[in-house]
Amino acid sequence: MSEFLNMGGYAAYVWPSYGLTLGVIILNIVWARRLLAKSREDARRRLAMRGEET
Amino acid sequence: MNTSVLEASSTGTSALEAARLMLARDIRLALRKRGQLVQPLAFFAIVTTLFPLGISPELSRLRDVAPGVLWVAALLSSLLALEFLFRDDAQDGTLEQHVLSGQSLTWLLFAKTVAHWLLTGLPLAVMAPLAALSLGVPAAALSGIVVSVAIGSVALSLIGSIGAALTLGVKRSGALLSLLTLPLSMPVLIFGARATDLAIKGAGFAPPLYLLGALAVLGITLAPLAAAAAVRISLE
Amino acid sequence: MAWTWFHRLGSPPYIYGLAARLTPWFAWLSAALLIGGLYGGLVLAPPDYQQGDDFRIMYVHVPTAWMSLMVYTTMAVAAAVGLIWRIKISHAVAASCAPIGASFTFVALVTGSLWGYRMWGTYWEWDPRLTSELILLFLYLGYMGLRSAMDDMQRADRASAVLAVVGVVNVPIIHYSVLWWNSLHQGPSVMQLAKPTMPPSMLIPLLVMLLGFTTLFAALLLVRLRAEILNRERTASWIREAVTQ
Numbered sequence: 001m002s003e004f005l006n007m008g009g010y011a012a013y014v015w016p017s018y019g020l021t022l023g024v025i026i027l028n029i030v031w032a033r034r035l036l037a038k039s040r041e042d043a044r045r046r047l048a049m050r051g052e053e054t
Numbered sequence: 055m056n057t058s059v060l061e062a063s064s065t066g067t068s069a070l071e072a073a074r075l076m077l078a079r080d081i082r083l084a085l086r087k088r089g090q091l092v093q094p095l096a097f098f099a100i101v102t103t104l105f106p107l108g109i110s111p112e113l114s115r116l117r118d119v120a121p122g123v124l125w126v127a128a129l130l131s132s133l134l135a136l137e138f139l140f141r142d143d144a145q146d147g148t149l150e151q152h153v154l155s156g157q158s159l160t161w162l163l164f165a166k167t168v169a170h171w172l173l174t175g176l177p178l179a180v181m182a183p184l185a186a187l188s189l190g191v192p193a194a195a196l197s198g199i200v201v202s203v204a205i206g207s208v209a210l211s212l213i214g215s216i217g218a219a220l221t222l223g224v225k226r227s228g229a230l231l232s233l234l235t236l237p238l239s240m241p242v243l244i245f246g247a248r249a250t251d252l253a254i255k256g257a258g259f260a261p262p263l264y265l266l267g268a269l270a271v272l273g274i275t276l277a278p279l280a281a282a283a284a285v286r287i288s289l290e
Numbered sequence: 291m292a293w294t295w296f297h298r299l300g301s302p303p304y305i306y307g308l309a310a311r312l313t314p315w316f317a318w319l320s321a322a323l324l325i326g327g328l329y330g331g332l333v334l335a336p337p338d339y340q341q342g343d344d345f346r347i348m349y350v351h352v353p354t355a356w357m358s359l360m361v362y363t364t365m366a367v368a369a370a371v372g373l374i375w376r377i378k379i380s381h382a383v384a385a386s387c388a389p390i391g392a393s394f395t396f397v398a399l400v401t402g403s404l405w406g407y408r409m410w411g412t413y414w415e416w417d418p419r420l421t422s423e424l425i426l427l428f429l430y431l432g433y434m435g436l437r438s439a440m441d442d443m444q445r446a447d448r449a450s451a452v453l454a455v456v457g458v459v460n461v462p463i464i465h466y467s468v469l470w471w472n473s474l475h476q477g478p479s480v481m482q483l484a485k486p487t488m489p490p491s492m493l494i495p496l497l498v499m500l501l502g503f504t505t506l507f508a509a510l511l512l513v514r515l516r517a518e519i520l521n522r523e524r525t526a527s528w529i530r531e532a533v534t535q
Contacts, residue, residue, distance in 0.1 A: 004333070008343035010408065017401040018328075021350040024397050025324075025506065028390060032513040039520035043533045046524065216456055220449050224439050233435055234453065237428040238460050241467035248474065265470075269463075280456050283373075287448040 069158040073165035076152075080169035084138070094135035094174055095181055101127040102185040113190030120189040121250035125243050127185070128178055128203055129210065133232055135174040136214040139166060140285075144222050150289055159285065164278040167215045175207030191254055198253030198263075205266045206246040212273030213238045219284035242269055300377050302519050303528040309512040309519075316509035323502030330495030338492075347405040349495060353503040355398035355419070358426055359461075361391030361507060365433070366458035369451035381447035382522060384454060385437065386514035390507060392430035399423050418472035422465045429457045443522065 007014040067075075084091060105123045106116055116123075143149040143166075152162050182203040183196040191199070217235040221227040245262040252259035298304045331349035338345040365387035372380030402420050403413050414420075436453055440446035488496075523529060 007346065008337055010342060010344040013344060013404045013407055014346050017347045017350050017404050018332075020400055021354065021397050024393050028393055028506075028510050031389070032510050032517075035517040036513050036520075039517040040533045043520050043524075043529050047530050047533070216452075220436060220453060221439070227439070230432075230435050230439055233428065234432045237425050237432065237464070238456070240425060241460075241463050244467045244471045248471070265467075272463075276459070280452055284449060284452050287445060287452065290445065290448075 067157075069161040072155075072157040073161040076162050076165040077169050080166055081172065083142070084169070084173050090138060091173055091177070094131045095177055097134055098127050098131040098178060098181060099185065101130060102188065106189070117190035117254065120186060120191050120254065121247040123189060124182055124186060124199070124203075124250060125206070125247045128182065128207065128246075129236065129239055129243055131178065132174065132207060132210040132214060133235060135170070136211075136218045136231060136235070138174070139170050139211075139215060139218045140222055149222075149285065153286060153289055159282040160278045163215065163219070163281045163285065164274070167211050167278065167281070170215070171208055171211040175211050176204060178207055179204035186250075192256075194256060195250070195253040198259050199250055202246050202249040202253070202259070202263055202266060205263065205270050206242050208270040209242045209266065209273045210239055212270070212277035213242070215281045216277055216284060219281040219288060222285065222288035242266065245269065300379055302379060302523050302526070303532070305379055306516055306519050306528075306532060309516050313509055313512045316505045316512065320502050320505035320509055323498050323505060327495050327498035327502050330491075330498060335492045335495055336489075341408065344405065344408045345492075347401055349499050351398060351401040351405055352496060353499045354394045354401065355423060356500060357503050357507060358391055358395035358398050358423065360504070361387050361394060362426065362430065362454075362461070363458060365391060366454040369454040373448060373451040373455070378447075378522065379519070381451065382515055382518035383511070384451065385447070386511050386518055388430055388434050388437070390510050390514070392427065392434065394503075394507075395423060395427045395430060399427065416472065418465075418469045421468045421472070425464050425468070426461070429461075433457065 005011060005015075102123060105119065109115060109119065140149060143152070153159055155162075179200050182199050183191075186196060186199050187193070214231075214235050216238075217231050220234065221231050224230065245265040249259040249262040249266060252262065327349065331346055335346070337343050365384045368380045368383040368387065371377055372384060399420060402417075402423065406415060406417060406420070407413055433450055433453055437446045437450045440449060520529065520533070
């Protein structure tokens, strides 16, 4: 297991690479979902305001 | 001054004739404000002075970096000069008239860009050897430098016209214009600096010069189309 | 029959619903592929005889580099379609691509420089592939910058579309001029990214990762696209039902 973590001595390069990639993937997912949630919320609010006007 | 181009459309003038009128008009107008034409050249001179101050007064060291310095300075000052391409016409509504005139906008913008090159790029090509001398470049290389900057600046003006057209009316567009234009100008920098480097070493610099020419030709054929599309979008 | 389907593609509510239904499929598929690919690349593939375990960075660098280019092309094609045929949805697709592509490009740059450290001894070298990736990042930033500079959505769509098309035409020019520039100087050896013959145990995880990233992009794109559609179709009647579910 420690051999796996050590990556043949290249641990300092391999694991940060994978870590960054995973981090950016998660960032993308969270960001996209937040944008959608916000858009839905904005749309609901707009509809509610229009509903009040009628 | 503006009406001659507009009249051209009503009398059924060809696109080429309208382009020629536009070229003459732009040059005539620009020559009235000669002070403005000098500014990009002064900027070029100042930038090329910055590098010796930042690096070393030794000509031998400067000669090594001269190609890069000259071309980076040329790129930056042509970027600065882009402001003059559309600004005045956009501000007083003349550009809109050109779009509505029924003349081929592509040809009109090509003419404007040619005028711009004659007023900014060509003078840069004349100034470049002076800056080169100050960087320790041997006199034998100077003609090569003039030619390469002359051709390269054609490409730069054309590439720049696209960015200028896209950012019409955008406030404080300087940084954005640079961000758009500089990546597209990098091939010009690569080939131009290489041609200059070979000229300094006394070697044949035809291959990169041809590549520069190819970029210029590509720009001539495609850039006015993109710029015309961009102007229409910006003025809608 | 085929035309009906094509016309429906231009209809925002249809696309919104389609995107909502497709997203989970792409999401779970990409998760499975990425996890499988990671296992294959980190555990199953044997160490390289030359690079040892360092080559495993390839399993994240190559897919993200590939994605950075693929996403830009997708963005440019969508932008061109929107510009030429005036299909608004296409512009929404292009807008959704940019942040995803830019982040992949960033990862490609960092993983590329980490991978190169073994060979170069430094964290950065003006390797032609990395230099091209860097310029691609600038192109993405320029696209996003132009978009954000314009308040009018239609102008932003169309201006950035022109820029994307100009950019995609320039990508090969930039790539070859950088390659040429790099070859002139006795620079660092070009990063060995594509090994001439890769044994299947090494190649298959790479292909799985490539597919995984592509499906991930599809999922992310569909989510962002839905957000774009909602923002653009501000008071359309179909939205009420869509957002109150």
